Amino acid sequence: MKYFLIFVFLFFYSFSNSYAKPPYRGTIWDFPDIINSNDPTTFQELIYVGQDNREMYDRRKGGRWITKKVFLFNAIYEERTIEIQVNPEFKNPDNAFQEAFFYSEIIGRLPNFLFSNVKTVWIHRGNKDYGGGNQNLLIHIGRSKEYIKKEILEEVFIHEGGHSSLDWAWNGVIDKTEWNEAAKKDKEYISKYAKQYPQREDVAESIVPWIAVRYRLDRISNADAEIILKTIPNRLKFFDEQNFDMYPLIPSE
Numbered sequence: 364m365k366y367f368l369i370f371v372f373l374f375f376y377s378f379s380n381s382y383a384k385p386p387y388r389g390t391i392w393d394f395p396d397i398i399n400s401n402d403p404t405t406f407q408e409l410i411y412v413g414q415d416n417r418e419m420y421d422r423r424k425g426g427r428w429i430t431k432k433v434f435l436f437n438a439i440y441e442e443r444t445i446e447i448q449v450n451p452e453f454k455n456p457d458n459a460f461q462e463a464f465f466y467s468e469i470i471g472r473l474p475n476f477l478f479s480n481v482k483t484v485w486i487h488r489g490n491k492d493y494g495g496g497n498q499n500l501l502i503h504i505g506r507s508k509e510y511i512k513k514e515i516l517e518e519v520f521i522h523e524g525g526h527s528s529l530d531w532a533w534n535g536v537i538d539k540t541e542w543n544e545a546a547k548k549d550k551e552y553i554s555k556y557a558k559q560y561p562q563r564e565d566v567a568e569s570i571v572p573w574i575a576v577r578y579r580l581d582r583i584s585n586a587d588a589e590i591i592l593k594t595i596p597n598r599l600k601f602f603d604e605q606n607f608d609m610y611p612l613i614p615s616e
Contacts, residue, residue, distance in 0.1 A: 386590045387554040390571040391518040396582040397575050398472050398517035403611040405441040406471030409464050411456055412437055417448045422491035422503060434459035438467040443478060445470075449486045462486050466502055472517055474574075476607035477524030480535055493519050495526030495567070496533045518571055525567035537566060541601065548597040569595055573602045578614050 387393050412435045421429050434449040434456055447467060449459035463486065470484070482498040490505030500523050510516040529535040531542075546565060552558035557568035572591040575583050576599065592599070 384594075385552045385554050385558050386594055389556040390554050390568050391515050391522055392513070393587065394518060394571055394575050394579075394583060395514040397521065397571060397579050398612070399514070402472050402517075403613070404468050404471030405475070405611055406438065406468045407441065408439040409447070409460065409467055410437045410439065411435070411460060414451070419448060419450070419485045419487075420494070420497070420499075420501060421450075421485075421487055421489075422494065422501070423487070423489045434463075436460065436463045436467075438463070438470075438484070440471055440478070442475065445478075445481060445484060447484045447486065450488065452488055453486075459486075462504060469516060470500065470520055472611070473520055473524050474607065474609040474612040476536075476605075476609065477521060477528050477570075479608075480528040480533065481524065493523055495523030496530070498527060498533070500524065500527060521571050521574065522567045525570040529566050529570065530563075532563070535566075536605070542566065542598075545597040545601040549595050551594055553591065553595050553598075565598075569598045570602065573599055574612070577603070578609065578612055 414432050414434055416430055417433045417435070418428055418430045419433070421427055431451055433451055434453065436447040436449070436459070438445045438447050445467075447463040449463055453459045453462060463484075466484065466486065480498055481500060484500045484502065486502045486504065488505060489503040491503035492506060493503065493510075494501035500520065507516065510519050527533055527535070529537045531537055531539040542565075546552075546561070552561065552565060552568070553572055554568045557565040572595070576588050576591050580588055
């Protein structure tokens with residue numbers, strides 16, 4: 364029996380940079396420039412390898428597993444290859460290639476540690492939330508329009524990569540007990556979404572602001588930096604001690 368959970372953002376609200384507890388609704392919405400199109404990518408090449416059957420998760424119709432003869436691509440990165448599986452609803456290899464290429468380049472801007480447990484990417488139509496877990500990143504391109512408009516597409520992938528590569532529920536590198544000890548010391552969550560689903564969302568909600576204060580201070584406000592540092596100092600320290608492979612993310616000067 365397969366177990367699959369798609370972890371997504373359910374909130375789309377503005378929230379002031381106050382000291383409300385938790386201070387944010389959902390962290391991707393408040394930090395739209397942590398990684399952007401001017402940052403380097405490890406993506407090198409996309410190779411079409413034909414069609415074959417693959418089992419994929421599709422959030423449409425209430426969420427379900429489907430088996431389709433999908434368009435397959437090998438996305439070549441500097442240190443790894445990821446299989447991109449594109450739903451046959453895109454009709455032909457050229458259309459599928461355009462979608463796979465677009466997302467492969469963006470995903471390559473993530474630091475390597477968020478790739479550590481990602482083996483595949485699923486691409487579907489439909490205005491449904493992205494997802495992480497199951498050694499995968501799930502994309503519904505209808506939702507991309509909203510993410511692109513708000514300039515948070517890379518930040519969404521940071522969050523979902525956190526699920527796939529860090530969460531203990533998905534055999535990620537974070538130890539559940541150690542994380543819970545750090546979270547307990549903080550006494551508060553960085554977002555309402557994390558507080559509502561602490562065992563499911565706290566890690567992914569916290570990794571975006573950690574990257575912000577440790578690598579992108581010049582891209583966030585002083586007020587936001589102060590809020591993050593005061594709200595989750597022990598979680599930040601926990602991430603610091605993991606010695607993550609941050610390449611190709613270069614600290615801002």
